[in-house]
Amino acid sequence: MSMTKLTLQIDGRSIETESGRTILEVCKENDITILTMCHLKGITDVGACRLCLVEIEGVSKLMSACTTKVADKMIIRTSTEKIKRYQRITTELFAAERNHVCSVCIANGHCELQKLAYDVKMDHIRYPYLFPQCEVDTSHPLYVLDHNRCIVCTRCVRVCAEVEGAYNWDVMNRGTNVRIISDFNTPWGESITCSDCGKCVEACPTGALWPKAVVQGQLNKAPEFISDLIEKRKMKL
Amino acid sequence: MDSTTKKQIVISPVTRIEGHAKITLQMDDRGQVTEARFHVNEFRGFEKFCEGRLYTEMPVISARICGICPVSHTISSVKACEMIQGVEPTYAGNLLRKLMHIGQNISSHALAFFHLSSPDFLLGYDSDPARRNILGLAEKYRDLAIRGIRLRKFGQEISERITGKKIHAMGIAPGGIAFPLTEENRKALLNWIPEAKETIHIGINVIKKFHDENEAMVKSFSPTPTLYLGTVGSGGQHELYDGKLRFVDEDGIILQDHVDPKRYLEFIAERSVNWSYLKMPYYKPYGFEKGIYRVGPLARLNVASRMKTPEAQAEFEQFKKINNSKPVHGTFYFHYARLIEALSGIEDAEIILNDKLITDKHVQHFARWNNHVGIGCSEAPRGTLFHHYVTENTGKIKKVNLLIATGQNNPAMNRSILDVAQQYIHGDQIEEGMLNRVESAIRCYDPCLSCSTHATGAMPFMVELVDSEGRILKTIAREN
Numbered sequence: 001m002s003m004t005k006l007t008l009q010i011d012g013r014s015i016e017t018e019s020g021r022t023i024l025e026v027c028k029e030n031d032i033t034i035l036t037m038c039h040l041k042g043i044t045d046v047g048a049c050r051l052c053l054v055e056i057e058g059v060s061k062l063m064s065a066c067t068t069k070v071a072d073k074m075i076i077r078t079s080t081e082k083i084k085r086y087q088r089i090t091t092e093l094f095a096a097e098r099n100h101v102c103s104v105c106i107a108n109g110h111c112e113l114q115k116l117a118y119d120v121k122m123d124h125i126r127y128p129y130l131f132p133q134c135e136v137d138t139s140h141p142l143y144v145l146d147h148n149r150c151i152v153c154t155r156c157v158r159v160c161a162e163v164e165g166a167y168n169w170d171v172m173n174r175g176t177n178v179r180i181i182s183d184f185n186t187p188w189g190e191s192i193t194c195s196d197c198g199k200c201v202e203a204c205p206t207g208a209l210w211p212k213a214v215v216q217g218q219l220n221k222a223p224e225f226i227s228d229l230i231e232k233r234k235m236k237l
Numbered sequence: 238m239d240s241t242t243k244k245q246i247v248i249s250p251v252t253r254i255e256g257h258a259k260i261t262l263q264m265d266d267r268g269q270v271t272e273a274r275f276h277v278n279e280f281r282g283f284e285k286f287c288e289g290r291l292y293t294e295m296p297v298i299s300a301r302i303c304g305i306c307p308v309s310h311t312i313s314s315v316k317a318c319e320m321i322q323g324v325e326p327t328y329a330g331n332l333l334r335k336l337m338h339i340g341q342n343i344s345s346h347a348l349a350f351f352h353l354s355s356p357d358f359l360l361g362y363d364s365d366p367a368r369r370n371i372l373g374l375a376e377k378y379r380d381l382a383i384r385g386i387r388l389r390k391f392g393q394e395i396s397e398r399i400t401g402k403k404i405h406a407m408g409i410a411p412g413g414i415a416f417p418l419t420e421e422n423r424k425a426l427l428n429w430i431p432e433a434k435e436t437i438h439i440g441i442n443v444i445k446k447f448h449d450e451n452e453a454m455v456k457s458f459s460p461t462p463t464l465y466l467g468t469v470g471s472g473g474q475h476e477l478y479d480g481k482l483r484f485v486d487e488d489g490i491i492l493q494d495h496v497d498p499k500r501y502l503e504f505i506a507e508r509s510v511n512w513s514y515l516k517m518p519y520y521k522p523y524g525f526e527k528g529i530y531r532v533g534p535l536a537r538l539n540v541a542s543r544m545k546t547p548e549a550q551a552e553f554e555q556f557k558k559i560n561n562s563k564p565v566h567g568t569f570y571f572h573y574a575r576l577i578e579a580l581s582g583i584e585d586a587e588i589i590l591n592d593k594l595i596t597d598k599h600v601q602h603f604a605r606w607n608n609h610v611g612i613g614c615s616e617a618p619r620g621t622l623f624h625h626y627v628t629e630n631t632g633k634i635k636k637v638n639l640l641i642a643t644g645q646n647n648p649a650m651n652r653s654i655l656d657v658a659q660q661y662i663h664g665d666q667i668e669e670g671m672l673n674r675v676e677s678a679i680r681c682y683d684p685c686l687s688c689s690t691h692a693t694g695a696m697p698f699m700v701e702l703v704d705s706e707g708r709i710l711k712t713i714a715r716e717n
Contacts (some may be wrong), residue, residue, distance in 0.1 A: 214634070215409070
């Protein structure tokens, strides 16, 4: 597909770029901060977390920057009061939906959700906690899946399918009952597709997926390693 | 006796302890106290909600039980995890954990003595309740109060310099610890030793002076004999971190020696009561009535044959003279025992910090789940602490049993309250100072009822004298 040069405006800055790129990509290239959770460079964006919403002049609703392609003469705003309010609401809903207890979480201090809460200055939560009964799947010999800490960003699902090619993870149910499942909802340790590669664990932004070998203070996930791997594979050396 | 003439005194909340509790005193028609109950009216539920978690999370989750003794919970927990994995900690990792445990013991004992209890000794039991606290102490004995606060800081700094966090330290893992100690931090901790020792000696002088000036009160302050449980080393020496259990009777006769903590259920049973969330453990072979035993600093010194370090040994020899080498039963001597332990801890910390391998980088062994059951034990500041886990094949926790020091002292605390209440409370004329003495009996045990709730004398305090119909006969209120 041929690329065409185009000019657009983001937060008052005039920016030149090429067609086919997402607003998020262009923002990142130009050091414009956009909050994200479900985005992981190199894998397909799905616009699930709703944190990267931006205002586009002439469009009545907010659009997710990770799934919206840039267009010529687009006027985009990334940091309005409305956007900030929505980001705060979204973060509070993440926290209220499942059982996130940072103090005892394996990812404490290394968690993207925790960082997000700081970024949006979440000092309290206005919504009632749902306190759902969530399973902790310890059946895998190396890793744990804790649904209490899952925000259903589906980074694990996409990494497993698009990078490892194992297709172990999927999603079942709807709404607050939605759950990440291994194979056809069998214990992870009994999966016949999982290759034990651990990419899903690296990709997970919270303490939902973690290696059994570590304790709090030792977890150090590196999701950027997935992105680097994708780039290296493109080189076909 | 006609039950309609019974009266009851309620002390609620009990102040300057860790947690929330109340005391009820049942009185007969002649105004004599006939029964005392120490109610713990909060419920934590850790044993239940930890079910379903992975066992290696327990050292972190259980640390949140308490903000004063989190390291003890973590140590007991991590030992239980190591039994599940069948792994031993590395030499350096174990030393660092031991050092952190000592630090927490010093910090907790400093809190119990300088912040919570010394206002009674130095300002007086009958002094103004609004000033009978660490702030009141600072007004009158500024240097001592600051020293007490700094001693607590030293204890917490040990944890901070090893793990980066003062209170709920991260990184204590099955097989050792996650972080090695740097040379810079080792030196910084060593620099604290002289000041810490000096502060403890000042504290020891304070308590000894109080003993001398109040001999009758100290000796008669709930001296009811009990059995004692504590941890000792292979030579019977005082131990906090590793070792085996020793039970002694009221005359100091050894009932059980070098018992592996894994066998604790053979010797300890528990009974629940319908008026408290705190269970009533007892020495199983003797049954509930005769099997009341105590744990904690007084118990540890009563079971130990000797201390490990010279300055603490010198004080221990003086302590032993109190009851002619037999166990010291007077509840007031908890304070003295606490300070001797803290002194021992500071000396021990100096030895550990001078160990050539303390900064070794090999701090953790790694292993996987191997066994269903894990039992870990350590001597928390308030006494012997057991963590007992049962797991499924994948390491998921199926059952948790936590036997906490304060729980083990519970039957004895109830008895001490009765002793002191019978000694100081008679008739309807109740002064606030009398009630403070009853509270003080509890404070001797330094009970830890929750996570670090500290009431520095500023909590509302109300005593009601009510008859069995619920009619209030007399009220004494302490304002916020």
